[in-house]
Amino acid sequence: MGLLGWLIGGGIIGWIASMITGRNAQQGLIGNILAGIIGAFVGGAIYGALFGNGISFEWNLTSFIVALIGAVIVLAIWNFISRRA
Secondary structure (H helix, E strand, O other): OOHHHHHHHHHHHHHHHHHHHOOOOOOOHHHHHHHHHHHHHHHHHHHHHHHOOOOOOOOOHHHHHHHHHHHHHHHHHHHHHHHHO
């Protein structure tokens, strides 16, 4: 998958995760893209640790769900850090 796919996929996943965590009004397009891409890596790492195999870099339903869960975790941690500061 190319750079454009990562940007679009990260934006969509980050946007959905920001709606789930209640940060949608607080972050813009760049924040959504970063949350989605970082969340994909975090979700993939957690998935690999739990199930012993990684996720491929292809977009399918499983990788979408794993990336979304990772993005929600990333934004939940960000919410916790930003509230304490």
